[in-house]
Amino acid sequence: MKALRFYAPEDVRLEEVPEPECGPDEVKLKVKACSTCGTDVKIFYNGHQNITPPATMGHEIAGEVVEVGADVNATYGAEWKPGDRAQVIAAVPCGDCYECNKGWMAVCQNQTSVGYQYDGGFAEYIIIPRQVLKVDGLNRIPDNVGYDEASAAEPFACAINAQELLGIEEGDTVVVFGAGPIGCMHIRIARGVHKAGRVFLVDVNADRLKMSADAVQPDEVINGAEVDVVEKVMELTGGRGADVIITATAANVTQEQAISMAARNGRISFFGGLPKTDPFIKCDSNLVHYRQLHIHGANGSAPEHNKRALEYISTGQVPVKDLITEHIPLERALEAFQIVKEGRAIKVTVVP
Known part of the structure; x- marks a missing residue:
């Protein structure tokens, strides 16, 4: 499959990599939309302390479930099945530390992130790790919300x-x-x-x-x-x-x-x-x-903020569709970074 991989500052490559395999406590998504933000541009030019190259970038993700690990539904009380539409949190709290137990998941001291410690969404497929499922960080997309809109729920959650x-x-x-x-x-x-x-x-x-x-x-x-x-x-x-x-x-x-x-x-x-x-x-x-x-x-968001973002989009209380002014295929993903850097669009979404 194709994936946009970070190797070093200003060395980001679109390349063929093996399609990831789904473990028993994981979910595999076919990525339908992965939006870009200023953080992606910063990573492109400066890297990030939590990224170990080579790594697939992208953290504003929505897609279709194509495989559900054998233990997922029983372990996490979920009911995921192939064909379900899902949005993914980016900031992943541990669920166990002092802050998480106080309900302060946005400032979890052990926070990890999709697109950083875990391969991200500028790819054709992505594995949702057990850490995301453990904190209920895979969210169902309402029927009236598009994949591009759902991918914008992650930054929306930070604003909430x-x-x-x-x-x-x-x-x-x-x-x-x-x-x-x-x-x-x-x-x-x-x-x-x-x-x-x-x-x-x-x-x-x-x-x-x-x-x-x-x-x-x-x-x-x-x-x-x-x-x-x-x-x-x-x-x-x-x-x-x-x-x-x-x-x-x-x-x-x-x-x-x-x-x-x-x-x-x-x-x-x-x-x-x-x-x-x-x-x-x-x-x-x-x-x-x-x-x-x-x-x-204000540091990121908690899983509950992502759910609320999807709800606000679905009800029309806070529309986002018109803010996504560019849709770019994965093959041209590097162009998206330049568009964001130059401020030539409001929101740019990469569509694998």
């Missing part, structure tokens, strides 16, 4: 996790930094699930900002390359600031701006991780103190 921590209230003014697919999802979740009030979208790439704004229709579009973002948000809010700010981009300055523009009792999500070579920001501690600000990290 972040917004739960923020406690967005009806009518809150929300600022989202980053006009990529995850920024678009944040806007739709804030509105569709939490009934936010005005929502502002910020980016420095004018083309990407327009493309995403056309799709999700924020109340205000702010080009950070042209205006002082903090000053603009303060102007738009009558000097009060934003109730909720989500930095869905790997830029240090956005986190600093988020603190400066937050209203009293404002909630901030540092959703996008910063480069490991430059992970520090300047923080006016007095703003945090006197405005009583709440600053949250």
